[in-house]
Amino acid sequence: MKIMTLGFVALLRETPIRCALMISGGVSFSVGNHNVRAELLQVEEELGRLEEQISSLLQRQEELESVRQALQSQLEEQGPASSSSSSSQGVLALTKQELECYDRPDFPWSDEAQRHLVDTFRLREFRPLQLRAVNLTMSSKDLFLVMPTGRGKSLCYQLPALCSTGFTLVVSPLVSLMEDQMMFLRSLEIPAALLNASSSKEHAKTVMVAMTDAKSPFRLIYVTPEKIAKSKLLMSRLDKAYKAQLLRRVAVDEVHCCSQWGHDFRPDYKLLGILKRQFPLVPLLGLTATATSSVLLDCEKILNVTRPVTLTASFNRTNLYYEVRCKDSDSEVFLNHIADLIQQKYHQQSGIVYVFSQKDAECVSEQLQQRHIEAHPYHAHMDPQDKTRVHRRWTEGRVQVVVATVAFGMGIDKSNVRFVIHHTISKSIENYYQESGRAGRDDQPADCIVFYGFADIFRISTMVVMETMGQQKLLQMVDYCHRVDRCRRSLMAVHFGEVWEEQDCGRMCDVCRGRKEELSEVDITEHAQQVVQILELAVSQDERLTPLKLLEAWSGKGPAKHRKGTASTTLRRREAEGVLVRMLLQGYLREDFSFTPYTTHFYLRLGRKAPLLKSASHRLSMSMRPEGATAVTSPSGGDQEKRAESKSKGPSFEDGPKTKKAKTRETQ
Numbered sequence: 001m002k003i004m005t006l007g008f009v010a011l012l013r014e015t016p017i018r019c020a021l022m023i024s025g026g027v028s029f030s031v032g033n034h035n036v037r038a039e040l041l042q043v044e045e046e047l048g049r050l051e052e053q054i055s056s057l058l059q060r061q062e063e064l065e066s067v068r069q070a071l072q073s074q075l076e077e078q079g080p081a082s083s084s085s086s087s088s089q090g091v092l093a094l095t096k097q098e099l100e101c102y103d104r105p106d107f108p109w110s111d112e113a114q115r116h117l118v119d120t121f122r123l124r125e126f127r128p129l130q131l132r133a134v135n136l137t138m139s140s141k142d143l144f145l146v147m148p149t150g151r152g153k154s155l156c157y158q159l160p161a162l163c164s165t166g167f168t169l170v171v172s173p174l175v176s177l178m179e180d181q182m183m184f185l186r187s188l189e190i191p192a193a194l195l196n197a198s199s200s201k202e203h204a205k206t207v208m209v210a211m212t213d214a215k216s217p218f219r220l221i222y223v224t225p226e227k228i229a230k231s232k233l234l235m236s237r238l239d240k241a242y243k244a245q246l247l248r249r250v251a252v253d254e255v256h257c258c259s260q261w262g263h264d265f266r267p268d269y270k271l272l273g274i275l276k277r278q279f280p281l282v283p284l285l286g287l288t289a290t291a292t293s294s295v296l297l298d299c300e301k302i303l304n305v306t307r308p309v310t311l312t313a314s315f316n317r318t319n320l321y322y323e324v325r326c327k328d329s330d331s332e333v334f335l336n337h338i339a340d341l342i343q344q345k346y347h348q349q350s351g352i353v354y355v356f357s358q359k360d361a362e363c364v365s366e367q368l369q370q371r372h373i374e375a376h377p378y379h380a381h382m383d384p385q386d387k388t389r390v391h392r393r394w395t396e397g398r399v400q401v402v403v404a405t406v407a408f409g410m411g412i413d414k415s416n417v418r419f420v421i422h423h424t425i426s427k428s429i430e431n432y433y434q435e436s437g438r439a440g441r442d443d444q445p446a447d448c449i450v451f452y453g454f455a456d457i458f459r460i461s462t463m464v465v466m467e468t469m470g471q472q473k474l475l476q477m478v479d480y481c482h483r484v485d486r487c488r489r490s491l492m493a494v495h496f497g498e499v500w501e502e503q504d505c506g507r508m509c510d511v512c513r514g515r516k517e518e519l520s521e522v523d524i525t526e527h528a529q530q531v532v533q534i535l536e537l538a539v540s541q542d543e544r545l546t547p548l549k550l551l552e553a554w555s556g557k558g559p560a561k562h563r564k565g566t567a568s569t570t571l572r573r574r575e576a577e578g579v580l581v582r583m584l585l586q587g588y589l590r591e592d593f594s595f596t597p598y599t600t601h602f603y604l605r606l607g608r609k610a611p612l613l614k615s616a617s618h619r620l621s622m623s624m625r626p627e628g629a630t631a632v633t634s635p636s637g638g639d640q641e642k643r644a645e646s647k648s649k650g651p652s653f654e655d656g657p658k659t660k661k662a663k664t665r666e667t668q
């Protein structure tokens with residue numbers, strides 16, 4: 001941020017336009033006899049240049065961040081500090097050496113913990129940070145554990161519960177999540193209980209009595225935050241249990257729900273501070289898959305924990321292969337493509353196909369069934385019993401593919417999912433990370449493939465139009481799909497405040513696997529100028545164009561008035577779409593919406609940077625991979641897979657007679 005501000009001030013000083021900043025903070029333009037349009041163009045040009053400089057400064061900032069991380073880890077090798085173990089207030093709870101002691105297997109409880117890991121949880125070994133977290137909480141330290149979804153946070157309180165007397169109180173935000181956990185614990189024969197608003201009086205009484213009974217079988221008691229906030233009886237039982245030293249640990253799942261800054265704020269989580277106030281000697285373990293340091297700091301205050309140890313696991317899922325494919329506009333061809341993929345590459349393997357809507361879930365699953373794939377739909381409007389049935393049959397391996405909306409999310413914990421295919425892009429990178437992250441929970445290789453289609457951008461855009469930042473987040477997802485010059489992982493990492501270098505990817509994305517020398521930077525200025533002309537014509541006619549109408553006019557089709565005196569393109573459809581997306585991402589185009597009682601319409605309009613294209617010196621380019629140049633394959637890809645692949649690569653200006661013409665024109 002600092003860099004941006006300084007850069008901005010310096011650039012303002014250089015700005016040649018005559019504008020006087022008024023002391024009141026307003027801006028007065030000394031326009032005089034100048035043509036307003038010319039001056040506006042100059043301002044726009046200057047803004048465009050500024051934006052480019054800001055973007056290169058941001059890139060530099062990113063590079064410096066990565067150098068800083070490298071230097072910090074060098075220091076950590078030599079010295080005592082560790083950023084991932086500090087309390088979120090920046091005061092180190094434990095030094096690096098002290099923390100490393102918690103990886104040792106010689107604590108008094110270590111043998112028992114190892115035995116439970118293997119015999120009770122049927123796992124071979126701890127995943128990174130699990131052992132450390134177990135030892136820290138067993139040593140009565142307050143702990144915040146930030147770990148990506150599916151990495152095994154639950155084990156970090158469930159296993160200690162088995163190695164301790166008394167019980168662990170688990171606060172969880174969703175009854176369905178608690179029920180899943182209960183089912184899981186039951187399958188491992190671990191006695192646990194659940195208290196929520198719909199618990200029967202009899203059941204609640206049994207659980208409350210058990211809290212103060214040293215011989216009670218329950219090792220874990222799950223409650224909703226509402227129950228703690230509203231039930232005096234529960235608090236009095238917990239008080240008694242505390243005094244009898246039977247309340248041994250408190251685990252707050254989804255701890256980010258405490259903070260208003262977190263994305264899932266739950267008002268009742270704000271009241272959980274009472275737990276540490278009433279039971280100061282009981283260690284608290286806060287778990288989350290998504291929390292920035294400011295959110296954690298807020299949680300620390302709300303929960304009344306002082307200087308907890310914070311363990312942060314990397315969000316990089318190294319066993320997942322990320323890939324983007326272009327979606328064929330012919331739905332039959334596209335469906336065949338998905339079906340071929342599932343039949344040839346994931347034969348008898350379990351997977352999920354994420355779709356945009358309930359209708360898509362039903363249609364796509366039906367079409368896959370027609371192609372002899374055992375696929376079933378899953379969406380929010382299904383009967384709960386049907387949902388449970390589909391989920392169960394899929395978990396047991398009797399259904400190969402679930403074709404689902406995002407309703408198929410929380411509580412989905414099948415370990416051997418070998419592929420997650422996105423039939424439509426997600427609405428944000430964070431969403432994509434979560435959804436695709438349901439693959440490969442067993443740490444074995446798995447593929448995450450997203451099919452990227454031009455029209456889908458606008459379908460989703462109208463859906464997220466009301467969400468704060470909805471549009472920006474969607475465009476980041478589009479950027480993730482559109483780019484062919486940057487490692488998919490590195491684009492994702494930014495969203496988790498991490499820096500993953502290409503070596504962290506290990507050639508586990510299509511970009512890193514493709515050959516860099518095949519990429520070409522194509523000048524698309526003239527194409528972009530043609531688009532601007534068409535939109536200017538529309539403005540002069542007081543019309544707005546949808547993306548499809550714009551493409552139509554640009555291809556010399558549709559109503560003549562939309563293309564009067566403008567040039568039509570010789571680009572192929574996919575190439576033309578690529579140019580529009582690039583223009584949208586770069587601010588040469590912008591979105592516009594209109595609302596009717598029944599639907600939301602989406603239009604493309606001239607963006608802030610569009611006037612720059614009037615200047616002869618201004619160029620716009622786009623990185624491209626020639627079609628069919630690289631047969632990228634994911635870990636288990638075969639020959640057939642390569643053939644399917646070459647059909648679906650991104651936009652190209654380089655092959656076929658049509659595009660050669662376009663290329664010649666570009667360089668004129």
Ligand SMILES: Nc1ncnc2c1ncn2[C@H]1C[C@H](O)[C@@H](COP(=O)(O)OP(=O)(O)OP(=O)(O)O)O1
Pocket residue numbers: 123124125126127130147148149150151152153154155289411413414415441442
């Ligand atoms: N050490 C381990 N080795 C292999 N599998 C493990 C290990 N620890 C946990 N798992 C498995 C058990 C579950 O099937 C899966 C996810 O664990 P879970 O505790 O539900 O994740 P989580 O709590 O981090 O995810 P979420 O954020 O979705 O709740 O990982």
